[in-house]
Amino acid sequence: MIKKSELKTILEHLLKNRDELHKLREIVLANAVMIGEIPAPSFSEAGRARFLLDRFTEGGLQNISCDEAGNPTAVLPGSNGKENILISAHVDTEFEAGVDHTMHVSTDRINGFGIADNSLGVAVMASLPTILERLGIRLKHNLVLLGAVKSLGKGDLEGLRFFINHTPLTFKSALCLEGVHLGRLSYSCLGMMRGEISCTVENVASGDASIAIMTLTKIISRMMSIPLPQSPKTSIILGSISGGKTYGKPATKARLKFEIRSEQTGMIGDILRTIQAIVDEMDSEELVHVSVKVISRNKTGGIDFTHPLVETARTIMKELGIKARMAPSVGDLSAIIAKGIPALTLGLTSGSKKEDDFEYVDIDPLFTGIAQVLAVICAIDGGICDEID
Amino acid sequence: MEAFVMKSIEQWLEKNTFHHSDFWDILALIREKERKGLKISLCIPTLNEEKTIGKELVIFKSELMDRYPLIDELAVIDSGSTDKTREVAAAFGADVYLSSEILEPYGFKRGKGENLWKAIYQLEGDIICYVDADIKNIHPRFCYGLVAPLIYRDEMQYVKAFYDRPLAFSQGIRPSGGGRVTEILVRPLFSLFFPELSAIIQPLSGEYAVRREVLEAIAFPIGYGVETSHILDVYHHWGLDAFGQTDLDQRIHRNQTTLDLGKMSFGILQSFLKRLESFGMVDRLPEMSNLYRQFQAQENRYEQVVKEIIEEERPPMLEIPEYRKKYGVDS
Numbered sequence: 001m002i003k004k005s006e007l008k009t010i011l012e013h014l015l016k017n018r019d020e021l022h023k024l025r026e027i028v029l030a031n032a033v034m035i036g037e038i039p040a041p042s043f044s045e046a047g048r049a050r051f052l053l054d055r056f057t058e059g060g061l062q063n064i065s066c067d068e069a070g071n072p073t074a075v076l077p078g079s080n081g082k083e084n085i086l087i088s089a090h091v092d093t094e095f096e097a098g099v100d101h102t103m104h105v106s107t108d109r110i111n112g113f114g115i116a117d118n119s120l121g122v123a124v125m126a127s128l129p130t131i132l133e134r135l136g137i138r139l140k141h142n143l144v145l146l147g148a149v150k151s152l153g154k155g156d157l158e159g160l161r162f163f164i165n166h167t168p169l170t171f172k173s174a175l176c177l178e179g180v181h182l183g184r185l186s187y188s189c190l191g192m193m194r195g196e197i198s199c200t201v202e203n204v205a206s207g208d209a210s211i212a213i214m215t216l217t218k219i220i221s222r223m224m225s226i227p228l229p230q231s232p233k234t235s236i237i238l239g240s241i242s243g244g245k246t247y248g249k250p251a252t253k254a255r256l257k258f259e260i261r262s263e264q265t266g267m268i269g270d271i272l273r274t275i276q277a278i279v280d281e282m283d284s285e286e287l288v289h290v291s292v293k294v295i296s297r298n299k300t301g302g303i304d305f306t307h308p309l310v311e312t313a314r315t316i317m318k319e320l321g322i323k324a325r326m327a328p329s330v331g332d333l334s335a336i337i338a339k340g341i342p343a344l345t346l347g348l349t350s351g352s353k354k355e356d357d358f359e360y361v362d363i364d365p366l367f368t369g370i371a372q373v374l375a376v377i378c379a380i381d382g383g384i385c386d387e388i389d
Numbered sequence: 390m391e392a393f394v395m396k397s398i399e400q401w402l403e404k405n406t407f408h409h410s411d412f413w414d415i416l417a418l419i420r421e422k423e424r425k426g427l428k429i430s431l432c433i434p435t436l437n438e439e440k441t442i443g444k445e446l447v448i449f450k451s452e453l454m455d456r457y458p459l460i461d462e463l464a465v466i467d468s469g470s471t472d473k474t475r476e477v478a479a480a481f482g483a484d485v486y487l488s489s490e491i492l493e494p495y496g497f498k499r500g501k502g503e504n505l506w507k508a509i510y511q512l513e514g515d516i517i518c519y520v521d522a523d524i525k526n527i528h529p530r531f532c533y534g535l536v537a538p539l540i541y542r543d544e545m546q547y548v549k550a551f552y553d554r555p556l557a558f559s560q561g562i563r564p565s566g567g568g569r570v571t572e573i574l575v576r577p578l579f580s581l582f583f584p585e586l587s588a589i590i591q592p593l594s595g596e597y598a599v600r601r602e603v604l605e606a607i608a609f610p611i612g613y614g615v616e617t618s619h620i621l622d623v624y625h626h627w628g629l630d631a632f633g634q635t636d637l638d639q640r641i642h643r644n645q646t647t648l649d650l651g652k653m654s655f656g657i658l659q660s661f662l663k664r665l666e667s668f669g670m671v672d673r674l675p676e677m678s679n680l681y682r683q684f685q686a687q688e689n690r691y692e693q694v695v696k697e698i699i700e701e702e703r704p705p706m707l708e709i710p711e712y713r714k715k716y717g718v719d720s
Contacts, residue, residue: 024455026446026447026450026451026454026455026481026482027451027455027456029447029451030447030448030450030451030452031451033444033447033448034448034528037526058456102525102526102641103444104440104441104443104444105443105444105447105481106439106443106477107443107473107476107477107480107481130456
């Protein structure tokens, strides 16, 4: 049971200071624009890391550093500093440095590649020290800010895992910030496995045209026939397919990137064994070599729906008029949860991050999203989210 | 004379050319500004700039007003945009003025120079920094890099931006970072008539910071000639040492068509010739120089590369006796 009277005090303070929060609009938006315009494909996030370190310095934070993995980190010391709260936002994006990273600001939106995932999340994290100061919020516990590098795709949460596994600090709770969508509340992780299937053909004669792609097609067809339970929810996602070079030349290589997600412990291993058997069967055919490689893997986990951290977050969202959408995460949260730290992922505003589409985030709802984050931080700081033994 | 110009340019480049990173310590800049009791206005002249104005204002307000209080006044002076420029600008906290409503008895003329001129009346800064609204990669350096030399150096009056630092190339030098109109028209004119001014690497850049005492004393062409005439007037009254220039690294903006550049050149040439006339130079042109000046960078130092270009002439063939004889011109 959460301490509702203390939570009420926190929310009243925030609502009273809503105008003050709006006065900080340009601070947050400028950070979003400047961070968004620094390209940061996974494994090349140094520019954004440098920017964050400068912001941490300007904010008067302590222990400002970049760790061996390249994660920029800093500490906003609390008044007693006995415990630590981790705020994390992944700094990498899906876009290569050559992509036009120009951000466009209109009265209601910011448009630009990577703004929703996750330049805005990073910007809000970078703005937190200023926001807390201007709103007169002094935390008891230390707030540890982490820009997580190498999170997406082949990065496989490398930055966050490095930090969590090597930091001497222990954490009371953690929040992961994502640009979209406001209302997102993730407190558990799906079991997840990402893999690649590669087909290579040797000595292609014109009569053997397209064996690589045909083999991959057969594998896909067999994968789609694997029976999956509706509940607990389990799915196979075909994310990317590539192969060959041009119209009239038989493809000698083809590759499939896929992901398996499941809420059921052990299910991913079962599906992977089935896929491995299909691949082995295809590999036994002449001329073609087929292999499957596991790129990354997360275990199912998280805190319960009734955990005080989740309950508090839901109450705060309800009070702020945010419709909570509970969805398990396959991202940063899983690396934190794997270490047994109670953690949530929160979305900050409405917007869009469809693949190959121009991303955008809405400006107005962002301030409700920030208020939500502040309230959860204050609640953690005040002990409202602690589990009672 | 040439040796004097050479020396003068070298000294000026050494003393009055900066890089924005020289002024990274904005807190120190603010302390100096406050010590001298200076007020700074940032003016963005606009006409249909709804796509880029929001971002410029967000960056300037956040970084140079809220975070570091360098700017005292952030204003947009609009020529009557038909898109949402004024609405967007007001939404992000700028003081928005319609050019036609400032100094109404003097009427309204459509052109960037009009907005720059009316800003002197409307804005209250001791220093006014003008920044164009079409910069895609806007950054606080576009303002602090220009006002800083005026804050630190009392003798400096007019600081210009330049971009894309000139680099030495394997085949000669790269054009010195000026745009096409600068390299084809303005720098050759300066080299001929005002050789010292050829050291200003981008005389046409739309970003510059100027002291009020200078702005209130010079005339403002309304159209394309405003930057060129400013440089000539300031040079005429205050000399080369009144100028500074700051390397602001890259500037990304929309490109203009060759036809538009032709119109721009025509306007600039009008302003240039008017200035020659008002300086009393039309009927007593100075000895024209054969030396053409370009510039290149070595590390953070800038140096001139001088080329002698002598345009020799041959007489009409009819004046050559051998020709007349061969073709029986006299018979």
